[in-house]
Amino acid sequence: LAKTTQPISMDSYEGQEVNITCSHNNIATNDYITWYQQFPSQGPRFIIQGYKTKVTNEVASLFIPADRKSSTLSLPRVSLSDTAVYYCLVGVVLTGGGNKLTFGTGTQLKVEL
Amino acid sequence: GAVVSQHPSWVICKSGTSVKIECRSLDFQATTMFWYRQFPKQSLMLMATSNEGSKATYEQGVEKDKFLINHASLTLSTLTVTSAHPEDSSFYICSARQGRVALNTEAFFGQGTRLTVV
Numbered sequence: 001l002a003k004t005t006q007p008i009s010m011d012s013y014e015g016q017e018v019n020i021t022c023s024h025n026n027i028a029t030n031d032y033i034t035w036y037q038q039f040p041s042q043g044p045r046f047i048i049q050g051y052k053t054k055v056t057n058e059v060a061s062l063f064i065p066a067d068r069k070s071s072t073l074s075l076p077r078v079s080l081s082d083t084a085v086y087y088c089l090v091g092v093v094l095t096g097g098g099n100k101l102t103f104g105t106g107t108q109l110k111v112e113l
Numbered sequence: 114g115a116v117v118s119q120h121p122s123w124v125i126c127k128s129g130t131s132v133k134i135e136c137r138s139l140d141f142q143a144t145t146m147f148w149y150r151q152f153p154k155q156s157l158m159l160m161a162t163s164n165e166g167s168k169a170t171y172e173q174g175v176e177k178d179k180f181l182i183n184h185a186s187l188t189l190s191t192l193t194v195t196s197a198h199p200e201d202s203s204f205y206i207c208s209a210r211q212g213r214v215a216l217n218t219e220a221f222f223g224q225g226t227r228l229t230v231v
Contacts, residue, residue, distance in 0.1 A: 034219075034220075036222075041204065041225065041227065042224055042225060043117075043119075043206045043208070043222030043223050043224050043225045044157070044206075044208075044222045045222070046219050046220070046221070049219065087156070087157075101147070101159070101208070101220055102159055103149075103156045103157040103158070103159070104156060105156050106156050
């Protein structure tokens with residue numbers, strides 16, 4: 001199983017760029033890397049997904065080095081509403097095909113004024 | 114984006130009773146749905162994989178007779194917590210993918226159900 005390791009918590013201020021790095025040393029060849037955001041008492045919400053190099057969407061960027069053993073979620077100019085737990089997930093391939101998502105500890109991001 | 118809806122959002126039940134939680138994919142068909150449990154200040158823990166038309170696959174340590182899962186259609190999976198006890202109090206979340214499960218398919222999550230057993 002591809003296990004992920006993230007910092008437990010991070011603090012930032014409004015307007016700053018936040019980079020959260022996740023380690024996944026035993027990622028499998030077919031695994032994708034996905035990041036989710038979760039607010040208290042809500043289900044996780046998809047942020048971004050990638051396989052290698054760099055992916056960017058309207059809310060974040062995802063940087064993945066060539067060896068794919070880590071990935072970095074970059075949130076540009078965070079605001080108070082970005083205070084949440086961020087999870088890095090690596091897909092686990094099931095024997096019969098398809099995959100299931102296993103959540104790691106996540107990173108609690110706290111944004112202050 | 115696709116929507117996954119859970120019902121109820123919260124429920125309080127007496128110890129020893131059973132509670133059913135529904136998970137629906139509103140605008141897509143989901144061959145596979147996943148059930149998670151989350152305790153306060155902790156990460157989501159995968160409980161089981163729900164497969165339409167077949168038996169669910171439970172993770173190690175999860176009692177299949179305690180947590181009954183039924184995936185009778187491509188848009189509905191249910192989780193029944195049988196003979197609930199206070200230690201079953203938790204936040205239960207389901208997720209689903211569109212169509213056949215692919216490696217890079219985005220998973221959509223329900224809003225979660227807060228279960229409190231008194």
